Amino acid sequence: MYRFPVLPVRGIPLTNHIANNWDAIWAFRPDPSDILIATYPKAGTTWTQEIIDLLRHNGDADACKRAPTPARSPFLEIFSPPPIPSGIDLMKDMDPPRIIKTHLPLQLVPPAFWENKCKTIYVARNAKDNMVSYYHFDCMNKTQPEPGPWEGYIPKFMRGELSWGSWYDHVKGYWMEREKRNILYLFYEDMKENPRREVERIMKYLDLSLSDEVISRIVELTSFEIMKENPMANYSCIPELVFDKSISPFMRKGQVGDWRNHFTPEQSKMFDEDYEKKMKDVNMPFRTLI
Numbered sequence: 484m485y486r487f488p489v490l491p492v493r494g495i496p497l498t499n500h501i502a503n504n505w506d507a508i509w510a511f512r513p514d515p516s517d518i519l520i521a522t523y524p525k526a527g528t529t530w531t532q533e534i535i536d537l538l539r540h541n542g543d544a545d546a547c548k549r550a551p552t553p554a555r556s557p558f559l560e561i562f563s564p565p566p567i568p569s570g571i572d573l574m575k576d577m578d579p580p581r582i583i584k585t586h587l588p589l590q591l592v593p594p595a596f597w598e599n600k601c602k603t604i605y606v607a608r609n610a611k612d613n614m615v616s617y618y619h620f621d622c623m624n625k626t627q628p629e630p631g632p633w634e635g636y637i638p639k640f641m642r643g644e645l646s647w648g649s650w651y652d653h654v655k656g657y658w659m660e661r662e663k664r665n666i667l668y669l670f671y672e673d674m675k676e677n678p679r680r681e682v683e684r685i686m687k688y689l690d691l692s693l694s695d696e697v698i699s700r701i702v703e704l705t706s707f708e709i710m711k712e713n714p715m716a717n718y719s720c721i722p723e724l725v726f727d728k729s730i731s732p733f734m735r736k737g738q739v740g741d742w743r744n745h746f747t748p749e750q751s752k753m754f755d756e757d758y759e760k761k762m763k764d765v766n767m768p769f770r771t772l773i
């Protein structure tokens with residue numbers, strides 16, 4: 484029923500609902516207090532949303548649930564394809580500050596986010612694990628184009644043909660602008676390695692100051708195991724028609740290095756050679772194992 488096509492917007496393939504609503508998206512005006520989480524899909528968006536929401540509610544998960552603005556609602560994307568309501572519509576009834584997520588590459592982020600100097604947190608994940616996670620997501624998420632077989636998916640990723648475009652350009656785009664635009668740039672692997680350190684970095688960036696005890700609670704509540712069981716965070720609210728969880732759960736493995744279970748040695752070599760060329764102009768500290 485779904486499997487929406489993608490259409491290019493300024494050269495970036497986006498689902499047709501986004502492309503068809505592009506003028507409204509581009510004109511969207513956030514409040515200066517709104518917080519933007521930007522990622523290439525499957526880099527750790529939901530995890531970061533959960534951390535920020537708990538930080539803003541002093542680690543009180545019940546307060547997050549009661550909040551008049553369901554800030555960490557998985558729906559709060561600038562625009563999502565139906566049946567998920569559009570974030571632009573939802574936000575009309577929500578008081579700022581709102582935690583808004585987007586997968587748009589930097590050049591397609593509505594300019595009012597930068598004009599209003601909204602705090603922006605970008606999360607990047609190493610290309611191989613990011614692709615593996617995206618592949619499983621595309622298999623189960625019926626709003627995404629058919630992924631086809633794994634061996635054909637790798638070249639599509641490498642050519643930037645998946646929804647939201649090139650991973651390489653995406654991670655580099657925000658990286659190059661991080662200082663100029665005051666973007667907090669995080670890595671999924673750092674969050675896995677030392678979640679407390681990264682939670683504290685986010686806390687400081689948001690000008691919050693919480694007790695050690697509360698920080699410990701947030702680290703615990705945002706562990707993969709707890710989030711997997713948390714309906715506020717695990718996307719179990721999305722209808723089966725859209726997310727077919729019999730194919731893959733949203734909270735799938737949450738690991739660094741799962742790519743080794745998917746890439747053959749030949750695929751890995753071919754991917755790495757191409758990666759070197761595409762990433763040679765930046766010195767980005769990605770890790771594929773920790």
Ligand code: A3P
Pocket residue numbers: 522523524525526527528529530612615616617619705706707708710733734735736737738741
């Ligand atoms: P996997 O498919 O590798 O398991 P996003 O929220 O951007 O869509 O990213 C989803 C990926 O982040 C999934 O990766 C998911 O399991 C992982 N993830 C979500 N919450 C996590 C957590 N608390 N700890 C580690 N990984 C998490």
